[in-house]
Structures are given as C-alpha cells and as structure tokens.
Amino acid sequence: METPLQQVITRCRALGLRRTKALEELLLTLIENPRPMTLAELASSERLAGLCDKATVYRLLQRLTEHGIIRRLGLHERAAYFTLLQPGKHSDYLICTGCGKIEAIQAPCPVHKLENEIREKTGYQGLYHELEFFGTCPRCA
Amino acid sequence: METPLQQVITRCRALGLRRTKALEELLLTLIENPRPMTLAELASSERLAGLCDKATVYRLLQRLTEHGIIRRLGLHERAAYFTLLQPGKHSDYLICTGCGKIEAIQAPCPVHKLENEIREKTGYQGLYHELEFFGTCPRCA
DNA sequence: GTAATTGCAAATACTTTGCCACGTA
C-alpha cells in the first residue's frame, strides 16, 4: 500500500524528475491542501518557507505542470493557482468575490457530456475544462 | 429602434457615467468583438489606439466591470480578459492551449441547474459562473 | 462651476530568466 506521496513521487521519477527535498515537500504541501494555491502561498508555506527559494518552487511548478502532475488554474486573480491532478478526480470551484475564499465543489460535474460533444465536433486534442462559480459568500454579504 | 451602442450608453448614463469619446469607442470595440479581449489589445485597437491612454482604458474597464456592464474573465493567461455582458446571453469558451485562439461556444450551457443548487445550498449572492474548455486545436496538433 | 475623467509617469505585483554552484543518479 503506497501513500499518496509515494504514488506521485513514483510518477515523477518515471518522468525523469529527480527526487529532491524541495520536490517532496512541494508535493506534500499540495497533497495536504485540496484547494488551489498560488506560487507565493506555496513558497511561503510551512514546509517550503526555509527550505528553498521561490524561483525553485516556480520551476518545480512549471515542470510538474508540463508533465501533467499538477494543473495551473486561472481563477480570476492576478496570481496563477496550482493544484494536484488526482487521476480520476476532478474539481470545480466556488469562489467568493469578497474575501477570495476558494472551495471545491463536490457535486458531480455536469459538463462531461458537453465536453465529449465538443471533442467530436471540433477535433480538439487533450480537452479538459475549468468551471468556477463566483459570488458573495453569506459572511461577506 | 436603438442600436446596441445606444442601449449600452443609455445604461452607462443611468449609472452616472459620462459619455466620453473614449467610453463610446471602447464600447463599440467590445460590441464589434464578440470574443474576450485584453486591456493591451483594446488599448491598441483601431478605435482606441490614437484616441486615449492605456490607463484610461484600464479605468474605463474597471468602472464598467464594477457596474456590471462588462465582465472580467480569467481565461488562464497572465492578462485579464474583458467581454461585454449582454443581458440574457451567456458564453462559455473553447481555448487552444497552442495558439491561444478563443472561441465562444454556442451550445446551451449545462451548468445552470448546478448553479441553482449551489445558490440554494450555500446562500451565495450574485452567483455566476465561468466555464472554459482547453485543448489543442486541429491546426496546432 | 463642479465633479468626473484623462494623460503621463512612476510604483506595484507577480512572473520569468541568467548564470554559476550544487546534488542526485
């Protein structure tokens, strides 16, 4: 029985990435946080703060994104957000435009059918989608 | 019979915005382009290029967004995108991760039901959503 | 006349890269 970390590391190793402390702690941080996080947030997080430079985190995120281990999200803010891609899992998000709180929506995503239609009609390769709901949360309202 | 421009200008006037040449040409540019556009793109567009400063366009976009005349979109790029909000109309987008081409999807959006569920369950106010599909277009593949 | 709007230039924010030192395989 492999831990989630071991599973991801294994995938990374298979892609030719080296197992460094920075990589390991970055992945752990992403695993422990099911919500999308920014570069700044990650670089200053508990596990990574003293450990490595922000540029290192940046380049790790870049590599992991290229290899499909994580995904880069838009989410409307100036900064980019990153989240671990769990095979078979998909999340949509609910975002408060007041306080910026981001939460994952657990309800089944209603978009897959349309996604298939688009794939067939347009011939786009590697199709995926991003769905976000924006609004004012009860506390901000 | 009002032109689309006149309709939007009327809404702007009602909100207390002044009818300036820059506002008019910005709105015309947005009306003529049904796709989301960036600040840089707008400021250097045919109608606005010689007419006004980029800061002016920036502030116009800001005001129009605050007043709900246009919407600011994420769309995954570093730059923010803006698009005119047509009452009763809603667009989702298909974006090529290769060449960056953005096209509006005409198919009916399958998300409204989920949006209503979220509104009821969470109590979020002013809920709206953004849905984008990403992939590689046939020409880039 | 008065308050909203604008231009210009400077300041931010966040990202991205160069270069050389370092560590993993």
Add this chain to the structure above:
DNA sequence: TACGTGGCAAAGTATTTGCAATTAC
C-alpha cells in the same frame, strides 16, 4: 562524472496609482 536542480539577483510583463490638467454636465 554528468546533467538535472537550486540560489540569488536582475529583467520582464501586466497592472495599478498619484496628481495636475481637462472636460462633460
């Protein structure tokens, strides 16, 4: 040992703001 990685610092890109001059109403 060799090549992927990392640190530090500088450069790049897009946004955001201050302030005085201008313009719509």
